[in-house]
Amino acid sequence: xxxxxxxxxxxxxxxxxxxxxxxxxxxxxxxxxxxxxxxxxxxxxxxxxxxxxxxxxxxxxxxxxxxxxxxxxxxxxxxxxxxxxxxxxxxxxxxxxxxxxxxxxxxxxxxxxxxxxxxxxxxxxxxxxxxxxxxxxxxxxxxxxxxxxxxxxxxxxxxxxxxxxxxxxxxxxxxxxxxxxxxxxxxxxxxxxxxxxxxxxxxxxxxxxxxxxxxxxxxxxxxxxxxxxxxxxxxxxxxxxxxxxxxxxxxxxxxxxxxxxxxxxxxxxxxxxxxxxxxxxxxxxxxxxxxxxxxxxxxxxxxxxxxxxxxxxxxxxxxxxxxxxxxxxxxxxxxxxxxxxxxxxxxxxxxxxxxxxxxxxxxxxxxxxxxxxxxxxxxxxxxxxxxxxxxxxxxxxxxxxxxxxxxxxxxxxxxxxxxxxxxxxxxxxxxxxxxxxxxxxxxxxxxxxxxxxxxxxxxxxxxxxxxxxxxxxxxxxxxxxxxxxxxxxxxxxxxxxxxxxxxxxxxxxxxxxxxxxxxxxxxxxxxxxxxxxxxxxxxxxxxxxxxxxxxxxxxxxxxxxxxxxxxxxxxxxxxxxxxxxxxxxxxxxxxxxxxxxxxxxxxxxxxxxxxxxxxxxxxxxxxxxxxxxxxxxxxxxxxxxxxxxxxxxxxxxxxxxxxxxxxxxxxxxxxxxxxxxxxxxxxxxxxxxxxxxxxxxxxxxxxxxxxxxxxxxxxxxxxxxxxxxxxxxxxxxxxxxxxxxxxxxxxxxxxxxxxxxxxxxxxxxxxxxxxxxxxxxxxxxxxxxxxxxxxxxxxxxxxxxxxxxxxxxxxxx
Numbered sequence: 001x002x003x004x005x006x007x008x009x010x011x012x013x014x015x016x017x018x019x020x021x022x023x024x025x026x027x028x029x030x031x032x033x034x035x036x037x038x039x040x041x042x043x044x045x046x047x048x049x050x051x052x053x054x055x056x057x058x059x060x061x062x063x064x065x066x067x068x069x070x071x072x073x074x075x076x077x078x079x080x081x082x083x084x085x086x087x088x089x090x091x092x093x094x095x096x097x098x099x100x101x102x103x104x105x106x107x108x109x110x111x112x113x114x115x116x117x118x119x120x121x122x123x124x125x126x127x128x129x130x131x132x133x134x135x136x137x138x139x140x141x142x143x144x145x146x147x148x149x150x151x152x153x154x155x156x157x158x159x160x161x162x163x164x165x166x167x168x169x170x171x172x173x174x175x176x177x178x179x180x181x182x183x184x185x186x187x188x189x190x191x192x193x194x195x196x197x198x199x200x201x202x203x204x205x206x207x208x209x210x211x212x213x214x215x216x217x218x219x220x221x222x223x224x225x226x227x228x229x230x231x232x233x234x235x236x237x238x239x240x241x242x243x244x245x246x247x248x249x250x251x252x253x254x255x256x257x258x259x260x261x262x263x264x265x266x267x268x269x270x271x272x273x274x275x276x277x278x279x280x281x282x283x284x285x286x287x288x289x290x291x292x293x294x295x296x297x298x299x300x301x302x303x304x305x306x307x308x309x310x311x312x313x314x315x316x317x318x319x320x321x322x323x324x325x326x327x328x329x330x331x332x333x334x335x336x337x338x339x340x341x342x343x344x345x346x347x348x349x350x351x352x353x354x355x356x357x358x359x360x361x362x363x364x365x366x367x368x369x370x371x372x373x374x375x376x377x378x379x380x381x382x383x384x385x386x387x388x389x390x391x392x393x394x395x396x397x398x399x400x401x402x403x404x405x406x407x408x409x410x411x412x413x414x415x416x417x418x419x420x421x422x423x424x425x426x427x428x429x430x431x432x433x434x435x436x437x438x439x440x441x442x443x444x445x446x447x448x449x450x451x452x453x454x455x456x457x458x459x460x461x462x463x464x465x466x467x468x469x470x471x472x473x474x475x476x477x478x479x480x481x482x483x484x485x486x487x488x489x490x491x492x493x494x495x496x497x498x499x500x501x502x503x504x505x506x507x508x509x510x511x512x513x514x515x516x517x518x519x520x521x522x523x524x525x526x527x528x529x530x531x532x533x534x535x536x537x538x539x540x541x542x543x544x545x546x547x548x549x550x551x552x553x554x555x556x557x558x559x560x561x562x563x564x565x566x567x568x569x570x571x572x573x574x575x576x577x578x579x580x581x582x583x584x585x586x587x588x589x590x591x592x593x594x595x596x597x598x599x600x601x602x603x604x605x606x607x608x609x610x611x612x613x614x615x616x617x618x619x620x621x622x623x624x625x626x627x628x629x630x631x632x633x634x635x636x637x638x639x640x641x642x643x644x645x646x647x648x649x650x651x652x653x654x655x656x657x658x659x660x661x662x663x664x665x666x667x668x669x670x671x672x673x674x675x676x677x678x679x680x681x682x683x684x685x686x687x688x689x690x691x692x693x694x695x696x697x698x699x700x701x702x703x704x705x706x707x708x709x710x711x712x713x714x715x716x717x718x719x720x721x722x723x724x725x726x727x728x729x730x731x732x733x734x735x736x737x738x739x740x741x742x743x744x745x746x747x748x749x750x751x752x753x754x755x756x757x758x759x760x761x762x763x764x765x766x767x768x769x770x771x772x773x774x775x776x777x778x779x780x781x782x783x784x785x786x787x788x789x790x791x792x793x794x795x796x797x798x799x800x801x802x803x804x805x806x807x808x809x810x811x812x813x
Contacts (some may be wrong), residue, residue: 011061012132013121014039018054021046024239027134029061040132045236048099048138056119058093064123066090072182073117075136076100090121099138118184137187137236140251153233156255161337162219162227163260171214172231172253188235190249191215196226196256203227223259226336230254258337264315265289270344273424276324276375277353283329285315294335302377303327303346324354324375326423348378349424356419356431361517363436364408366391368401369417376400379422385415398422412437412470412513434517440465440474440492440509442524449507452611453498455528455557463507464493465522471511475518479505479526488512503528503561504608527609531557533564533616536603540708541622546592547709549574553603556584562607569600570791573622592711595767596622597791597812621792649714651685655705660684663700736806739799745811748788754778757801764798765810787812 012028019035026032027042037059038044046053058066071077071086078085079098088095097119120133140153158170172189189212193203206217215229232249264285271281296315298307305327308318315331329344358369371380379398382390387410391403404417412435420428442449443464453461465474474494477486481500492509504527511519535554553564564579564586572595574588586603599622604615651660687699700713738755754761761778765785773795776783790812799806 012040013061013064013123014059016057016059017044020053038134042134044134044136045139045239046136048140055094056097058121064125067122067124069095070120071117073184074099074101074115075117116184116187138234139236140233153251153253156229156231156253161258161260162223164219164223164262165221167216167218169214169216170229189213190232192230193217194228196228227257228254229257260337261294261333261335261340263342270329271346273349274346275351276348277351279322280318280320282318290314291335294333297332299330301328301330324348324372325377347423348421349427350419350421350429351427354429356429360433361436362406362433364406364410367404367406369404370401381420381422381425383418406435410435414514434513434515436517437468437471437511437513437519439520440468440511440522442522449524451525451609452527452529455498458498460495460497462493462495465509467492468511470513473512475510475512477508501559525609527611528561528607529611530562530605530607530614531555532614533603533605536618545702545709545711547590549588549590551586553584560584562605565604565606567602573599595791596793649687649699651701658703658705661702662687736799736801736804741797741808741810745813748790748812749786750810752778752783752785754780756780759802761801766796
């Protein structure tokens, strides 16, 4: 117990500070003032920065053994650039202590302000030991109004301008908290905010951060003139616990704040949703909110509008040339501080001044609807009937052009599409569209909706389509001449009588929907039933020479429809044919090589489409001497070259109006053939051959009457003259005896009987045009000639027996 009391009685050491250092808290055994003494727990204020202020001397009261000096925070026993030293032996009772920023950042200069520090002294007495310590606060000089680098401290950081009623934060660099890791606490900061024009007007509604290195304040409701924010660095400026940075503080930084130009108070504000159809609008501010010392400048973005502004000292304007698209107005106000910029987005609300474009009659699938071109920048929201959708439309992100899909199977009827401005949805525009009914389909069961009908007097026919959902009625259209030609029915069935002048046609029907929005037409092709030819008449037949024959079918449809096809048996009666599309008259182009005879002529009426073709066969006899010429014949052939006489060839029984062209040896006259002179009679139906040389090998004539031509050749050309030259007996007019041809007429099979001959016997069968049909070597007795199937007519048999020549006629029936 006595030992403890003795220990407590020992006095602790104190430290005498230099004359420039002030003891502000004496501590145990200390004395206040410059050059005073500080005991344990005391506080001193030291100028900062310092380059060696003076000696700190330990005062040992006796009985103590001093062991160590120890420094913490921004203190050192050595001066820069020497390495920092914060511990030393206490055997030296006097030490110089330097201010030193222990945690100096690489970007900072060495003469920046320092934080506080702490001095500790260790000692011992007998078996007991202890220590004493005191704090050193730094006293800064200058501030941001002094340009000397050694006096620099950080500025206040924060906005240079205010708006009324807004919140702002300002701060200073935390120089008193760089070395918190030493556990010696932080220094203090003192803030004030006051009007420059009237410093008595201050702001008190601010709060500080935990270390008081920053404040957050709210500006007053009105701001006039300039304001100043001040921050006093350090508790030691001066040491009085004062929270107001008055003139007694040696280190004060300040920042002057200007007022940002405030937004005007509008009586006619920039509209946020301007109706479409508006071409101009005003912007007007109250007089009290306009500062005539400010400059007000308006600009436009995203639109081609124009601005009428009477004065730049006022924000009042009129915006002209407004289209139906949105735009952005920007107001820049320049005053005492930095400019204020206010942006106003002018969106559009849709009114009846614009309309949705697109078809009002639509079907399933894709359908395009759009706003007018001068409203297509607006973002558009569409309200569609249930199940309808909008397809992507490329780069049209506003969807002012909408590719709207109508689902398949949508019921026919009226629907409404609504478009709203996405930014201004309170108003809208709409369009009523009608969905057309589905396309009807024809019912073709049994005799319903036939594709082949009987025209003009035929029975009535019935057409039926399936009932279409949503259809109010059905509009029918029939080919010209049908009765009725068109009609609207409430049911999907109609009965109609075919008629008209066309060979085919189309029945169409549409389902009538609401608002005149009808279905796509359904069509059913129809054709007329063919008509079987009942009888024909022909103008004539051209024989032995190419010509034409017109055939008229008695019961050809009138007006004519379809066409005819024509064939002959045997073939060869004609080379081609044509059908008059208006009358159905058939024109055959006859062949020059067609032989006289009987032909089967088949005429088929082809009506077209699904209707069957109907045919009839007629027997046509083409005689060697056609009846159109009253069975003309050619006579003559008595040429005698030895006497110089003439042979005369004459056409008899020809019709009036017939013209003639004669041919010798296949060449048209007048010619000189084999030295023979050719003469014509005045009527043209006779030919005189005169001369002294050999007779021609053939004498033929082409007779023309209307469109028909007939070629006849003399069957006995040169018989009299040429034969007499070859056989003297022929001059007496004798013929070859012992030759008979039977039966004559025949069906083509006949016999040539030869009673006898000395050297040879031959026969040649040809038609009247000279065309050789066959040659035969004859034997004594009956010789069978089998030519069944030849066309009916007259043929020539030329006999040459032992050098004698003779022609005889045979008739094939």
